[in-house]
Amino acid sequence: MFDHKTLNKYKAIENKMYQVLDNEGKVILKDWKPDLSNAEIVQAYKDLLFERTVDLMAVSYQRQGRMFTYPPNLGQEAIHIAAGKVIRMEDWLVPAFRELGAWLAKGVSLWEIFLYFKGNEEGSKFINAPRMLPIAVPIASQLLHATGIAYAMKYNKENSAVFGFVGDGGTSEGDFHEALNFAAVWNAPVVFVIQNNQFAISVPLKMQTKSINLAVKGLAYDVPSVLVDGNDFFAMHDVLSYARKQALESGTPFLIEARTYRQGAHTTSDDPTRYRSKEEEEEWALKDPVQRLKGYLVRQGLWNPGQEDELIAGFKKAIDAEFEKAENFREYELDSVFDYMYHDLPDELKKQKNEYQNYLKLAKGGVK
Amino acid sequence: MFDHKTLNKYKAIENKMYQVLDNEGKVILKDWKPDLSNAEIVQAYKDLLFERTVDLMAVSYQRQGRMFTYPPNLGQEAIHIAAGKVIRMEDWLVPAFRELGAWLAKGVSLWEIFLYFKGNEEGSKFINAPRMLPIAVPIASQLLHATGIAYAMKYNKENSAVFGFVGDGGTSEGDFHEALNFAAVWNAPVVFVIQNNQFAISVPLKMQTKSINLAVKGLAYDVPSVLVDGNDFFAMHDVLSYARKQALESGTPFLIEARTYRQGAHTTSDDPTRYRSKEEEEEWALKDPVQRLKGYLVRQGLWNPGQEDELIAGFKKAIDAEFEKAENFREYELDSVFDYMYHDLPDELKKQKNEYQNYLKLAKGGVK
Amino acid sequence: MKVMNLVQAINDALDLKLREDRGVLVYGEDVGVEGGVFRVTEGLQVKHGAERVFDSPLAESGIVGTALGMAITGMKPVVEMQFDGFVYPAMNQILSHVGRFRNRTRGKYSVPMVIRIPYGGGINALEHHSESPEAYFGHTPGLKVVIPSTPYDAKGLLIAAIEDPDPVIYLEPKRIYRAIKQEVPEEKFTIPIGKAKILSPGEHITVIAYGAMIREVQRAMVMAREKGIQVELIDLRTIWPIDRDTIRQSVQKTGRALIVTEAPKSYGPAAELISCINEEAFLSLEAPPTRLTGFDTVIPLPLGEKYYVITPDRILAEIEKLVNY
Amino acid sequence: MKVMNLVQAINDALDLKLREDRGVLVYGEDVGVEGGVFRVTEGLQVKHGAERVFDSPLAESGIVGTALGMAITGMKPVVEMQFDGFVYPAMNQILSHVGRFRNRTRGKYSVPMVIRIPYGGGINALEHHSESPEAYFGHTPGLKVVIPSTPYDAKGLLIAAIEDPDPVIYLEPKRIYRAIKQEVPEEKFTIPIGKAKILSPGEHITVIAYGAMIREVQRAMVMAREKGIQVELIDLRTIWPIDRDTIRQSVQKTGRALIVTEAPKSYGPAAELISCINEEAFLSLEAPPTRLTGFDTVIPLPLGEKYYVITPDRILAEIEKLVNY
Numbered sequence A, B: 001m002f003d004h005k006t007l008n009k010y011k012a013i014e015n016k017m018y019q020v021l022d023n024e025g026k027v028i029l030k031d032w033k034p035d036l037s038n039a040e041i042v043q044a045y046k047d048l049l050f051e052r053t054v055d056l057m058a059v060s061y062q063r064q065g066r067m068f069t070y071p072p073n074l075g076q077e078a079i080h081i082a083a084g085k086v087i088r089m090e091d092w093l094v095p096a097f098r099e100l101g102a103w104l105a106k107g108v109s110l111w112e113i114f115l116y117f118k119g120n121e122e123g124s125k126f127i128n129a130p131r132m133l134p135i136a137v138p139i140a141s142q143l144l145h146a147t148g149i150a151y152a153m154k155y156n157k158e159n160s161a162v163f164g165f166v167g168d169g170g171t172s173e174g175d176f177h178e179a180l181n182f183a184a185v186w187n188a189p190v191v192f193v194i195q196n197n198q199f200a201i202s203v204p205l206k207m208q209t210k211s212i213n214l215a216v217k218g219l220a221y222d223v224p225s226v227l228v229d230g231n232d233f234f235a236m237h238d239v240l241s242y243a244r245k246q247a248l249e250s251g252t253p254f255l256i257e258a259r260t261y262r263q264g265a266h267t268t269s270d271d272p273t274r275y276r277s278k279e280e281e282e283e284w285a286l287k288d289p290v291q292r293l294k295g296y297l298v299r300q301g302l303w304n305p306g307q308e309d310e311l312i313a314g315f316k317k318a319i320d321a322e323f324e325k326a327e328n329f330r331e332y333e334l335d336s337v338f339d340y341m342y343h344d345l346p347d348e349l350k351k352q353k354n355e356y357q358n359y360l361k362l363a364k365g366g367v368k
Numbered sequence C, D: 001m002k003v004m005n006l007v008q009a010i011n012d013a014l015d016l017k018l019r020e021d022r023g024v025l026v027y028g029e030d031v032g033v034e035g036g037v038f039r040v041t042e043g044l045q046v047k048h049g050a051e052r053v054f055d056s057p058l059a060e061s062g063i064v065g066t067a068l069g070m071a072i073t074g075m076k077p078v079v080e081m082q083f084d085g086f087v088y089p090a091m092n093q094i095l096s097h098v099g100r101f102r103n104r105t106r107g108k109y110s111v112p113m114v115i116r117i118p119y120g121g122g123i124n125a126l127e128h129h130s131e132s133p134e135a136y137f138g139h140t141p142g143l144k145v146v147i148p149s150t151p152y153d154a155k156g157l158l159i160a161a162i163e164d165p166d167p168v169i170y171l172e173p174k175r176i177y178r179a180i181k182q183e184v185p186e187e188k189f190t191i192p193i194g195k196a197k198i199l200s201p202g203e204h205i206t207v208i209a210y211g212a213m214i215r216e217v218q219r220a221m222v223m224a225r226e227k228g229i230q231v232e233l234i235d236l237r238t239i240w241p242i243d244r245d246t247i248r249q250s251v252q253k254t255g256r257a258l259i260v261t262e263a264p265k266s267y268g269p270a271a272e273l274i275s276c277i278n279e280e281a282f283l284s285l286e287a288p289p290t291r292l293t294g295f296d297t298v299i300p301l302p303l304g305e306k307y308y309v310i311t312p313d314r315i316l317a318e319i320e321k322l323v324n325y
Ligand SMILES: Cc1ncc(C[n+]2csc(CCOP(=O)(O)OP(=O)(O)O)c2C)c(N)n1
Pocket: A098, A137, A138, A139, A166, A167, A168, A169, A170, A171, A195, A197, A199, A200, A201, A262, A266, D029, D058, D060, D082, D086, D089
């Protein structure tokens, strides 16, 4: 349980980090008890494995030229699975682009994600995930949307929190600043989650900011904040649950720095060996979030590692099936270029579409 | 003397404010001694009076329709005069738009300011003030220029600090955030000065931010900062001197919140009675910076209030003479619209200018 | 009917929509207690409460970005940029999101918001207070862009903008905020977005303008009429989408066209209108469609502005040149 | 001479200027150790040190605003926006300051900086990675805007841009970054800003294009030639100021003009060129100057991009239409 007293103990300005498990999955926090049932914890572990398996498969689809890019989540899964457990139907999820497990929990279908990275906007509609926004490419710009949504939720007296994600690099953008400031001044219930994975593409954190950590930035806005071990599922779950609760109860924002490490490449076009050392990677591998929760489960006798291969084989099948759905998605039609720009297609766009269609009619053979 | 130890005593996060004089001009700080000679302090007082007199005159010129607008400095003069004393020839001054006394110290001529507010760009050239930037209208955007200049100064091994000014409202803009962050990451010697005059036009500070003060925002960037009584000439002078010294010695930025009050209107088009109370104004009038320094001087036997009327009469004459210079400035020529846009006038602009000149020739009588 | 100026008509439209639709929110810098630096939102906070009409922190990207967030939940924020020159910090939100969220999400979310921007020169102001940024928005997919030139249109277009399911940039010609008075119905009515208006029919030449330039053209027309020139004046009213039909019919009739806009010349709004005329009425042209625009310079400070602003005399000179071509 | 592609030519120009002028600094997101996501700045940090070639925090307004600060002290910063779509957070600095500081201070300060932006579509990318924002900059007073289409021009124009006393927006057609190879002198040379280039003379029609569209037009020209159509292809190279002389002479000769640009149609770059043609060569026109442009839509994600990109076939169709007008 993370409560107000815990928050006071983990002052960002003292650079304290909230952590429950050590690298081996031993609970190091005195008097700590999970607020999830064993079954839920086991499920969380499976979810971690699933996210990791999706990543693996996705990267290989991309290598086969079947998707044009993909941003791996490797190493950051505990944040996503914990968030997925905490964020409710009635809450809003405002992603950056590296929170796969949370999206899936919100109702996003895997085939949609694959479709998106094959290059079709239909893949960012997220049809079964209401209150979930599409991927935000312009870094940090989405946090303002989160703040605006939160204002609307409060205005409409909905009991709903907004979760806005951003990376460590994203904290440098002006929009990060404005979003936190507006949320604070407006008392808007946004939980801002910084996934500090130590890099913005090739740029290491120390070239991004000199602040002692990222959670401390909350002080600039009087937004309560805490630094959490982002590779620790329990720590993330505790803090996210608390943040949600206080957002709803006091109707105010909260800032979480989830300290983690991007174990993979930035995207499939990136080669991290250009800008970071093997030693650093190995050091962080010891803190791997999946291994840590596994350590906990095994220690508690809740998990038999022997099950794992079969489980993953099943995952792979399911993932392949989703990928197939994406591959068999209907052809991209010309209509899709025009018809969603406005609620009613303006004459000017009708004209442009018609002209193009006429061209196509003349140029038999169609578009190449 | 304000030194590293003093800085540690006045922690922004504990909301402590550095203050030397009380409202009556009594020194309330134990063991404090001015680091200016008596003659310098008397001169500073005269400068405060001069700035105030300029304001008075400027507002009346504007009322007479001889300038199109003017942003009064009333109540904030201690910040400006202190800055003027601290900022050296080799330093850069990057203004917002409400730091008159500092500009004058930097070498700006009064007639230029008047000319600017009569509506002529020649008034923002500041010909005798090298290393002084023009007024920055887009709020907070100038702070990035300050950071860039500071990088260049350091790169060129110049022993020069940059002073960047911004208002309390300006702290909400993304550029404020980016400027402080870049300065910190780059170790750039910028002294950022927030003039917290409690309002951004009609918007009170509490609708601008919820942080306990503005100095605390430095924590987000690991920029050392301090909250100072901006109506206290000595406090401002001490802190600005320290900030400059540490910027040069350690080559890093510093953030000052100068707490003050805009006693006048935002500009001559503004009517503060629409949005604030007489009580509030009266409360702040007690802290008036000019009265406080005067109190000190009289107490020390350094000033005879009887001198004041004559002094001000002299000021008025001098100011009128400057205004006359502005009024007699050469006619605004068509060349001035075009010729400064580029180092060499591109053909396209030559063409546009020629076409206009040809029109003028035909339309005898000239431009109305 | 009540006689209103533009400021009053806009205020009236906001008031009406605030009354009618709980989803409408009005915010921006100084729009609350102060009622806006131009007093456009005067009295609205008192009438509708500080939860619906309020001051924001001083940050334009923040204002627009949060409004987008509200809009996709179904609210209808109407936000104010204090002056034309201060919309630029919000460009990323406008260009990257406001005009695109609907397309990106295949219509799952739409963005029914309005950005109000007082714009244009001729008011004796500081730099950044006299910009004409309409071409930036006209070039940005996903937006609609409107500019009224009369109190009547101001009210009708603003109501249409607020009710539009898509985002609308609503530019207010501040130079004529209080200069033009007109009877305006107190009840609700709308002016369709995308429809230009022929303000006066004429045979010899088509002049296309909008916003504060309409008044200048009308002054030029008085002089032109004395010289026997019948001008057909089109008030474009909507910058995007352009009403090509009205333009085509007019230029096919007159064979001559002059575009008058304050914005800088190159890559400016007039260029688009000239291209439309080429596309719609090339064979009718008896003279090159011509533009009278701002220079490719910064708009000068007040003492130099006389050289930059477009006067009736200059408009008349162009009209004559074209008619005698 | 060495055979180079565009990426190498740009790298070479940067390297040369870094060697020659201590005032030149190169920074932006990932430009240091990484050498840029397109490897344009590869190796420069090792050669010239991290004080001169370095990564900045992730903030485009910050990058441009600080560069302006450096520039007015006499430095020559050359900053990179990682992709076209990410210049928008810097629009306020560019529109309000970069193009204006010289005018505002009556020449006391000038702004000798370069903003490099990889731009354009056709590379199978995420949203915001395929924009063509040149019209926004062309419409902004105080800037110069250039776009090379060959390695040779890329080097010569970039050196000219860095040496220019005024700010230059340097757009890099990323689609052909590595597609076009050419001999490029290793020594220093410049291409004058403001001069278009006739890539091939022709009698029947003028086609004006730039950047990645040049290659598409050239492909169309091969087909046109087979049909007996001689195209005069102008590579505009500089978006502002426009080389009106070259355009005029060409269109006066051919009487027909097609503009090919990737950017959205309305208020886009092609509109300006059509207006210039109207102004310069109206009486020579035998057909309406025509534009083939992007749609007024967001550029689609990769699977839909085939509908949006301008193909040689479409260019040919327009050429034929115009020639047969
Ligand atoms: C405004 C903007 N600038 C630049 C980019 C290019 N870009 C994409 S991801 C990225 C780094 C993001 O780093 P971070 O915020 O730490 O997130 P991470 O990738 O580590 O999850 C950059 C620079 C962008 N998408 N948007």
